Amino acid sequence: MLRVDGLGKRYGRTPVLSDVAFTVGDGEAVGLVGSSGAGKTTIARCVVGQERPRAGSITYDGVPVGRSRRHVQMVFQDPRSSLNPRWTVRRSLREPARNFGLPAPGADLVTQVGLDPALLDRYPHELSTGQCQRICIARALVTGPRLLVLDEPLSALDLPLQAQILDLLDELRRERGLSYLFVSHDIMVVAALCDRVVVLQNGRVVEEAAATDLLTRPQHPHTRELVADTPRLRYA
Numbered sequence: 516m517l518r519v520d521g522l523g524k525r526y527g528r529t530p531v532l533s534d535v536a537f538t539v540g541d542g543e544a545v546g547l548v549g550s551s552g553a554g555k556t557t558i559a560r561c562v563v564g565q566e567r568p569r570a571g572s573i574t575y576d577g578v579p580v581g582r583s584r585r586h587v588q589m590v591f592q593d594p595r596s597s598l599n600p601r602w603t604v605r606r607s608l609r610e611p612a613r614n615f616g617l618p619a620p621g622a623d624l625v626t627q628v629g630l631d632p633a634l635l636d637r638y639p640h641e642l643s644t645g646q647c648q649r650i651c652i653a654r655a656l657v658t659g660p661r662l663l664v665l666d667e668p669l670s671a672l673d674l675p676l677q678a679q680i681l682d683l684l685d686e687l688r689r690e691r692g693l694s695y696l697f698v699s700h701d702i703m704v705v706a707a708l709c710d711r712v713v714v715l716q717n718g719r720v721v722e723e724a725a726a727t728d729l730l731t732r733p734q735h736p737h738t739r740e741l742v743a744d745t746p747r748l749r750y751a
């Protein structure tokens with residue numbers, strides 16, 4: 516289980532996170548929503564150990580996250596810029612395995628994310644954005660993680676592709692028993708994938724609820740705003 520407790524962070528004198536606390540249970544998908552600047556990416560980066568919080572603790576199964584990197588992996592917003600343009604897909608997938616002294620992944624990993632293994636010898640510029648995001652998801656799976664932190668993984672994609680990647684994430688979670696911390700400004704996308712949602716405003720948690728309750732009975736005014744601001748037709 517991921518446990519975030521009393522998390523605080525400042526950039527210079529500006530506080531960006533204050534006393535943030537939540538958990539992500541085994542096999543659970545938790546959404547982190549909030550408008551731009553709420554602190555979502557900062558939390559995601561703290562969870563994967565890319566940022567050091569000023570206060571609080573983040574543990575995975577009781578171990579500080581900095582020491583459980585293999586089990587907590589991240590998928591970023593812009594798949595194209597998060598792949599090395601000079602590396603083939605094969606190399607991008609081999610690198611995390613090498614870092615952790617694991618065997619190089621085979622073609623089956625590429626198949627699992629819905630791609631043709633022939634793509635292993637291609638470069639990112641030869642792939643579509645959707646294919647790049649599938650490769651980034653595959654890359655995050657190389658170390659056999661238990662938790663994926665997904666930071667706006669759909670925002671570079673058009674709507675039909677968003678739905679496809681959501682389906683893939685849902686399937687991978689069921690097959691592998693993964694947990695997700697899914698960061699998004701879009702409460703509908705989060706509700707489509709997640710069991711539980713944490714709502715953030717100005718670096719504070721203002722509401723936490725089951726995904727279904729959040730849409731039908733939002734409690735906090737900011738949650739109501741987020742629900743009202745999102746087009747309702749998608750993923751219905």
Ligand SMILES: Nc1ncnc2c1ncn2[C@@H]1O[C@H](COP(=O)(O)OP(=O)(O)OP(=O)(O)O)[C@@H](O)[C@H]1O
Nearest residue numbers: 526527531549550551552553554555556557558700
């Ligand atoms: N490296 C940094 N230096 C200074 N301020 C930063 C830095 N990174 C983020 N911030 C500020 O911290 C606050 C939270 O940013 P963060 O990116 O975590 O929000 P967010 O909810 O992910 O927003 P968005 O949806 O726009 O990505 C913002 O006010 C942002 O300007």
